[in-house]
Amino acid sequence: MIRAVIERYGTALAGLALIGFFLLFAPNFANPQNLLNILRDTSFLAILALGFTLALTVAELDLSIAEVASLCAIIAGWMVQGGQHPALAVLAALAAGAALGAFNGFGVTVLHVPSLIVTLGTAAIARGSAFMITQGVAFVGRWPTGFTGLARGNLLGVPNLVWFLAVSTCFCWGLLKWTRTGAHMIATGEAEEAARLAGIATARMKRLGLTLSGLFAAVTAVLLTANLSSAAPNMAGDYFLYAIAAVLLGMTMFEPGMPNVAGTVYSALVLKVLGNGLILLGTPYYVQDIMLGGVIIGSVAFSASVVKKVAFKV
């Protein structure tokens, strides 16, 4: 019983302890504005990481998420800067993200190139395309609120970004937990051959997982671009490692060993809390990076070691 609880919630409890620590010791951490800021900042990372989670659910790695997001941001920014209707810019960016994701799926399932390779290739193509469009110079301007409001606005007193996060989370959760497609995706990821023999269209599931990963990267890109009112090549590059960290950390909780929606979103939140809390405590930037690495390794190791101890007692 205890073992099961620790196994499922050990890392999550460590995250809660971290939040508790900052609540007690970091000045202004509990300030509602700060908590809202954390949630807003979490949304970009969590949405991007959710896409990675879906790809990993079908046992594929999408290493192109950050570069695809950057390219989609460039497309949206380019069109808005050029005076196109914001809705058109958003649609174009989403279509580009989904298309690049679908291309990854095509590479994996039709060309039989490992996802590690094909997504690295896509990342390079996306990066090159972003620089080709921008020539290295960012699109920056005071863009229409019809576009920037997507990220900067509020609905019912709650920031739009939080709504986007909630909708994305519910979508992924619902897809994986309540639909046959979701069950097929999980089966494909857990035991591809068995799933195929059971009649599941595993190749289609893989394409779906990677396409959704690209689409979520595009959603992140649109929100980032709207929030910053600018688009620069490699603007989402910083999120790459954090998104992977969020997914891997998420795999240590709730459904240990499995990529899972709740774990990913919670881990993204904890990573953002850590960054925010350390700034509020006044720690220098290099300490933050060191602490971040330490917490990721420490929390996973703690979770694993406690499980081992409990297991030996049993």
Place this chain on the structure above:
Amino acid sequence: MMGQAMMARAMMNGETLGDRMTQSRKFLFAAAVALLLQCGSAGAFEVGIIGFQFSSETHARVANAAAAAAKANGWTVTLLNSEGSLPKHVEQFETLITKKVDAIIIAMGKPIEADAQFKEAQDKGIPVITVQSGASPHALFDIETNEYKVGADGALYLLGKMNYQGNLLEERFEFNVASRIRGKLLDDVLSENKGVTPIGKHAMARTQSWQDDVRTGMQALLLQNQGRVNGIWASFDGQAYIIDDLLRSQGLKKGQVPLVSMDGGQETYRRIADPDSSIVATVAIPFEAMGVKAVDAINTIVVKKQPASSVANGRYLFMDAVLVDADNVKQYAK
């Protein structure tokens, strides 16, 4: 001696040694509390300093100098590195505002992209001073050198070294405002001096592996134009170091292909003085002095409550950049 006298006085007043020691402890405790309170009030002034990308030496030089000056004033400093990430930059800015720091200094920031955060800081009464960032209507002012003058000084010096004739290679960086302006000034200078022909141009990409990009791009240009190059222009010193090493590996000596760039720094000065280096001059930007100036300005405006106009008139506070070559390099090299 003083302690003995106090003890003697206490004993004369009928106090025991134990009583006196207890009182001494109380006195020491009170003094320690007072000292802590004193430290607390001195440290109560807090400044947040953000450097946009510390992997770029110039950003780190400004931010580190500002942090050192602020600490020397006894202020509490939160020093942050946005690692070249705009989203991270904005997040850090927001967190400093939530933290309610007393002032913010931003080195090489992005006032247009982070406009909402600049405005929020202004609305919440937190003064912001930027360095080499461009003006924001919501910041006090931007401390910078006149990049148009820097660009003109560098370009004219290089053309002078080439006797206003021959072929020129250019290493550009279009993403950064300062280096872009320098490039535009080079274009202007070249448009009026037709004896110098730009035969090759490479624009560095804004990636974390920019050094490799510069090396590859310039290597290709040098190969294409072997024996035809009379001068090389680089938009900042970091690029020049890489090009200098390339030229050195090809056996070129100082003066054969003059190389000029801009920024300044000890490594550049060492190379200017080095007979084996092709770097002949730089336009030295006073990065450390800019960081210190930002702290001094906050001290004047926020701590001493002097009007901002007493420090800078308008949105810019310009500082002088100096052309450093073999004639004056000893003044700058440490």
